Amino acid sequence: MWRRAVSVSHFTFAHKSIAHNKDVCKLKFWETFTTETPMKEKGTFQRDKTPFITFVLGGPGSGKGTQCMKIVENFGFTHLSAGDLLRREIASNSADGTMILNTIKEGKIVPSELTVRLIQKEMESSDNYKFLIDGFPRSEENRIAFEQIMGVEPDVVLFFDCPEDEMVKRVLNRNQGRVDDNIVTIKKRLKVFDALNLPVVKYYMEKGKLYKIRAVGSVDEIYKQVYPVFASLNFEQQVRE
Ligand SMILES: Nc1ncnc2c1ncn2[C@@H]1O[C@H](COP(=O)(O)OP(=O)(O)OP(=O)(O)O)[C@@H](O)[C@H]1O
Ligand SMILES: O=c1ccn([C@@H]2O[C@H](COP(=O)(O)O)[C@@H](O)[C@H]2O)c(=O)[nH]1
Numbered sequence: 001m002w003r004r005a006v007s008v009s010h011f012t013f014a015h016k017s018i019a020h021n022k023d024v025c026k027l028k029f030w031e032t033f034t035t036e037t038p039m040k041e042k043g044t045f046q047r048d049k050t051p052f053i054t055f056v057l058g059g060p061g062s063g064k065g066t067q068c069m070k071i072v073e074n075f076g077f078t079h080l081s082a083g084d085l086l087r088r089e090i091a092s093n094s095a096d097g098t099m100i101l102n103t104i105k106e107g108k109i110v111p112s113e114l115t116v117r118l119i120q121k122e123m124e125s126s127d128n129y130k131f132l133i134d135g136f137p138r139s140e141e142n143r144i145a146f147e148q149i150m151g152v153e154p155d156v157v158l159f160f161d162c163p164e165d166e167m168v169k170r171v172l173n174r175n176q177g178r179v180d181d182n183i184v185t186i187k188k189r190l191k192v193f194d195a196l197n198l199p200v201v202k203y204y205m206e207k208g209k210l211y212k213i214r215a216v217g218s219v220d221e222i223y224k225q226v227y228p229v230f231a232s233l234n235f236e237q238q239v240r241e
C-alpha cells in the first residue's frame, strides 16, 4: 500500500466555509442519481513510489479542467479527468461504453468501481507520482470505493466554487461537442452536484484537506488562488522557456 510522504498539516490557509451548507446532506437521494452496484472486494494499490494525490472538485463548468492544465504546466502533475477516462471508454467501444454514454447523457454517476479501476490503471502505468484527479469523487460512494480499492487518500482537495449561472454560461459556450453540454442535462448535473458532490466537499473540509477557490473572474485571476497551494508544497517547478 502507498504511504503518505507529505503532510498537509503545515498549510497556512485552511478552508473556512463552504457555500450551500443546507444542501450538503442529501445523501439519501443518491440512489436517484447513480447506477451504483455494491463493491465486490476490497483491495490496495501496490506501487513503489508514494503518490501525491489531489482531488479537483467543483460543479460542471466551474473550470476544473482549465485550471488543471495550468497546474500541470507549473508543477508537473499528471492530469486524470475521470470524465475524460469515461468518454475514452465510450469512444473505444468497450463493453461498458453504452451504459457509460447513457449515464453521462442523464447527468448521473457511473458505478464507482468502474471509474476507480480506470483511474487506478492510469496511475499504475504512470511514471509520475503527482496526480490531479479531476471530477472525482462525485459522491460519497465514489470516495469510499477509491479508498477501499486504492488504499490511499488524497493529500489535497481543491474545490472550485462557482455560481450556477456562471457555470451554465460556460458549459453552454464550451462548444466541444459533449453530449451533456445542453441545458436539460446541465440542470440534472447541477442537481447531482448539490446532492452528491457537496457532501464529499464537506467531508474533506472537515478533514482539513479542502482548499476552496473562488472560481469567478478570469482564468489567470483564479489561478492566482491555486498557485500558492502547490507552491507551498515545495514541489520542484517545471521551468518553461
Ligand atoms: N475563468 C473562466 N472564465 C471564463 N470561461 C472559463 C473560465 N474557466 C474556464 N472557462 C471556460 O469554461 C468552459 C468550462 O471550463 P472547464 O472545461 O475547465 O470546466 P470543468 O469544471 O472541467 O467542467 P466539466 O465538469 O463539465 O468538465 C470551457 O469552455 C473553458 O474554456
Ligand atoms: O467520476 C466520475 C466522473 C464523471 N462521471 C460522468 O461523466 C460526466 C462528465 O464528467 P466531467 O467531469 O464533467 O467531464 C458526469 O456528468 C458524469 O455523468 C461519472 O459518472 N463519474
Ligand SMILES: [Mg+2]
Pocket (backbone or CB within 6 Å): 064, 065, 081, 083, 135
Ligand atoms: Mg472537465
